[in-house]
Amino acid sequence: MKQVNFKGVNLPAIGIGTWHMGDNLKTYAQEKATILYGLNHGATVIDTAEMYGEGNAETLVGDVLQEFDRQKVFLISKFYPQNATKERMKQALNNSLKRLKTDYLDLYLLHWRGSVPLSETVAGVIDLQKEGKIRHWGVSNFDTADLEELYGLPQGDQVFANEDLYNLANRGIEYDLLPWQRSRQLPLIAYAPIDQGDSRGQKLTQNSVVQKIADVHQVTPMQILLAWTIQSEDVMAIPQTSSIEHMKQNIEAGEIILSDSEMQQIDLQFPGPDSKQPLQMI
Ligand SMILES: NC(=O)c1ccc[n+]([C@@H]2O[C@H](COP(=O)([O-])OP(=O)(O)OC[C@H]3O[C@@H](n4cnc5c(N)ncnc54)[C@H](OP(=O)(O)O)[C@@H]3O)[C@@H](O)[C@H]2O)c1
Numbered sequence: 401m402k403q404v405n406f407k408g409v410n411l412p413a414i415g416i417g418t419w420h421m422g423d424n425l426k427t428y429a430q431e432k433a434t435i436l437y438g439l440n441h442g443a444t445v446i447d448t449a450e451m452y453g454e455g456n457a458e459t460l461v462g463d464v465l466q467e468f469d470r471q472k473v474f475l476i477s478k479f480y481p482q483n484a485t486k487e488r489m490k491q492a493l494n495n496s497l498k499r500l501k502t503d504y505l506d507l508y509l510l511h512w513r514g515s516v517p518l519s520e521t522v523a524g525v526i527d528l529q530k531e532g533k534i535r536h537w538g539v540s541n542f543d544t545a546d547l548e549e550l551y552g553l554p555q556g557d558q559v560f561a562n563e564d565l566y567n568l569a570n571r572g573i574e575y576d577l578l579p580w581q582r583s584r585q586l587p588l589i590a591y592a593p594i595d596q597g598d599s600r601g602q603k604l605t606q607n608s609v610v611q612k613i614a615d616v617h618q619v620t621p622m623q624i625l626l627a628w629t630i631q632s633e634d635v636m637a638i639p640q641t642s643s644i645e646h647m648k649q650n651i652e653a654g655e656i657i658l659s660d661s662e663m664q665q666i667d668l669q670f671p672g673p674d675s676k677q678p679l680q681m682i
Contacts, residue, residue: 406560414630414651417591419457421457443654543679567594
């Protein structure tokens with residue numbers, strides 16, 4: 401599996417998303433087995449949030465962690481914007497840790513911006529870091545102006561990563577946000593890297609160029625979409641799946657190297673932005 405270097409920490413380029421998981425008792429065992437398969441095959445980053453199923457996804461991840469070495473997992477969770485005050489985030493984190501059955505997170509993200517001043521949120525996460533309850537802190541759904549504001553705050557530049565929507569159908573952040581992050585060595589975690597499995601907007605996997613490149617590599621079009629997302633060294637993708645077969649494919653996509661010519665053919669089909677685009681979120 402290709403690795404990314406996030407501020408000196410080596411991590412796999414493909415992690416595991418968990419949105420909509422842990423909600424259904426009938427699929428619970430299958431979901432648990434799928435995440436465990438991913439961990440056992442090198443996808444050792446898990447992305448979850450207190451929001452997902454109001455704690456159900458964290459509970460599922462906590463159950464998986466009973467069967468895997470916690471120290472070998474880079475565990476990410478997120479707090480709601482309304483829990484972004486110093487006091488409320490302490491409680492939110494304790495609740496998350498209880499569900500996850502662990503005593504620390506590797507990365508704690510503000511899920512999206514709300515009305516709590518950013519300065520209070522930064523002071524809060526730094527307190528949690530000092531207490532040893534989180535190793536790193538970061539943000540999600542931040543655009544360039546949000547990051548500029550963050551970097552203007554004391555210790556704001558200690559942010560570990562920004563997690564935003566990024567896939568072949570949503571390349572807007574390439575115009576200014578990604579270059580801005582790159583110039584400050586701030587890595588990107590790409591969410592919905594396969595556009596929620598083709599269920600939104602464009603049917604990326606039905607594109608003839610994507611299909612042709614998939615045929616050349618003897619992989620599925622979905623694997624090409626995923627491989628495209630992580631062609632840069634500072635981008636990690638966190639696809640979600642409840643299928644062991646898909647998890648296997650997603651991990652294998654972490655090995656695919658697209659040639660310059662293939663990247664150019666893809667660019668012609670799905671051009672990058674030529675002006676500032678509003679940040680896309682789901
Ligand atoms: N920070 C944020 O605000 C934010 C927002 C959205 C998402 N996220 C995070 O990002 C993760 C990923 O995003 P997402 O779940 O919205 O969308 P996604 O990962 O782009 O797509 C998930 C869908 O793709 C399907 N899929 C996965 N691998 C596949 C494969 N190899 N072949 C065919 N289909 C495949 C899955 O179905 P199967 O189960 O059938 O495989 C599922 O329906 C989330 O789970 C969450 O952890 C964060």
